[in-house]
Amino acid sequence: xxxFLQPIYTQTVxxxxxxxxxxxxxxxxxxxxKIVVSxxxxxxxxxYILRFNNDTTNDYSWTRVYGTGSGATSDRTTNVNYIxxxxxxxxxxxxxxxxxxxxxxxxxxxxNFKQVFANGVSEANTTAAYQMLNSGIxxxxxxxxxxxxxxxYSSTFAQYSxxxxxxxxxxxxxxxxxxxxxxxxxxxxxxxxxxxxxxxxDGADTYWGYSPAAITSPTYGATSPIVVGPFxxxxxxxxxxxxxxxxxxxVTPSATVSSGNVTSNNYASxxxxxxxxxxxxxxxxxxxxxxxxxxxxxxxxxxxxASAGAPVYIQMNGDTGNNYSWHYMIGNGxxxxxxxxxxxxxxxxxxxxxxxxxxxxxxxxLIDIADYTNLNKMKALKATGGYDLNGSGYVNVTDGxxxxxxxxxxxxxxxxxxxxxxxxxxxxGIG
Numbered sequence: 001x002x003x004f005l006q007p008i009y010t011q012t013v014x015x016x017x018x019x020x021x022x023x024x025x026x027x028x029x030x031x032x033x034k035i036v037v038s039x040x041x042x043x044x045x046x047x048y049i050l051r052f053n054n055d056t057t058n059d060y061s062w063t064r065v066y067g068t069g070s071g072a073t074s075d076r077t078t079n080v081n082y083i084x085x086x087x088x089x090x091x092x093x094x095x096x097x098x099x100x101x102x103x104x105x106x107x108x109x110x111x112n113f114k115q116v117f118a119n120g121v122s123e124a125n126t127t128a129a130y131q132m133l134n135s136g137i138x139x140x141x142x143x144x145x146x147x148x149x150x151x152x153y154s155s156t157f158a159q160y161s162x163x164x165x166x167x168x169x170x171x172x173x174x175x176x177x178x179x180x181x182x183x184x185x186x187x188x189x190x191x192x193x194x195x196x197x198x199x200x201x202d203g204a205d206t207y208w209g210y211s212p213a214a215i216t217s218p219t220y221g222a223t224s225p226i227v228v229g230p231f232x233x234x235x236x237x238x239x240x241x242x243x244x245x246x247x248x249x250x251v252t253p254s255a256t257v258s259s260g261n262v263t264s265n266n267y268a269s270x271x272x273x274x275x276x277x278x279x280x281x282x283x284x285x286x287x288x289x290x291x292x293x294x295x296x297x298x299x300x301x302x303x304x305x306a307s308a309g310a311p312v313y314i315q316m317n318g319d320t321g322n323n324y325s326w327h328y329m330i331g332n333g334x335x336x337x338x339x340x341x342x343x344x345x346x347x348x349x350x351x352x353x354x355x356x357x358x359x360x361x362x363x364x365x366l367i368d369i370a371d372y373t374n375l376n377k378m379k380a381l382k383a384t385g386g387y388d389l390n391g392s393g394y395v396n397v398t399d400g401x402x403x404x405x406x407x408x409x410x411x412x413x414x415x416x417x418x419x420x421x422x423x424x425x426x427x428x429g430i431g
Contacts, residue, residue: 008023041155048086054405295408330396
């Protein structure tokens with residue numbers, strides 16, 4: 001029996017440090033995961049904390065034992081929002097000294113609760129040094145598709161700290177895997193995806209997508225398509241890509257290269273909703289891609305409501321609780337008003353043309369959501385727009401916060417009584 005240990009990705013902290021390290025889009029073809037860390041922060045007696053799938057609820061428990069070089073102790077915590085990890089070497093230690101830690105996550109893609117074992121040391125050529133053994137559980141049956149490591153004391157990881165994620169397979173590989181068949185390259189504006197069809201019984205544990213220009217830096221994927229990028233070229237170019245089947249005995253690339261014209265403007269249409277018939281409706285965007293930096297909604301519309309001041313209102317990730325706050329400023333050509341609400345069940349403040357206003361007039365809004373996948377930030381929204389009714393009208397600026405660190409995967413864009421016929425709501429990704 002062969003044990004397949006495959007490096008998935010390595011992240012190295014640059015100048016200025018990093019508040020956390022996240023691995024997204026983890027391939028699902030392995031049995032277990034392993035993380036090896038050489039790390040350092042600036043806070044004394046600091047430790048790693050680990051979370052899965054952006055879950056910050058109290059679904060975790062852990063037990064640990066640790067020594068200091070002069071004594072040892074053990075403790076346990078239940079129903080918390082993280083798993084504690086080993087001690088981290090701190091900034092008070094010599095500049096070139098980094099701690100050595102490892103996390104092992106078994107059956108990460110199965111329908112079981114996820115067990116974690118970790119160990120680490122933070123020797124620093126001083127009187128005290130920490131040795132730790134940690135065990136933990138995430139009380140969730142979801143497959144692990146992302147994980148985040150951060151500091152218990154919210155300190156930043158120092159420059160040159162490294163984090164490597166590995167996949168393990170405990171399999172009987174009797175032959176190298178069979179090559180996949182390539183499909184088409186799809187332009188994603190600064191990224192591209194390449195489709196592929198695995199060979200029957202190919203024996204692959206995972207797949208690589210890689211370009212001739214970056215053979216040593218493949219992108220991993222468990223299923224088709226694999227998204228590759230971003231790219232720095234300022235012009236259109238012809239992207240080429242292979243996909244390879246991978247297991248413990250070898251790597252077998254596709255026999256051909258897939259290519260297609262790719263733009264690098266880093267601005268891509270994700271989805272558009274248009275009401276082509278009479279009657280109110282709302283726009284729901286789901287499965288929002290996670291590889292862009294920002295989102296923008298371009299809205300041209302009118303509300304079916306006859307109530308003055310009927311606004312656009314937006315909810316994120318299906319959250320209808322009072323987890324939002326928002327404020328607005330409106331000018332009507334002669335005066336300015338301002339207001340807002342917190343906490344609230346959505347983000348509002350964007351006034352619309354309503355039933356009874358000038359026929360065929362529409363409001364226009366540009367709605368920007370910055371850093372929508374960033375695990376260290378609440379999600380901030382900025383909207384600018386308004387409408388003119390040939391004698392009256394409004395200019396509007398609205399800001400809002402979704403009080404949640406989770407990446408945005410769903411947006412529900414609504415109007416009181418619904419948007420009318422010919423309303424147009426388009427979602428874009430900005431690289």
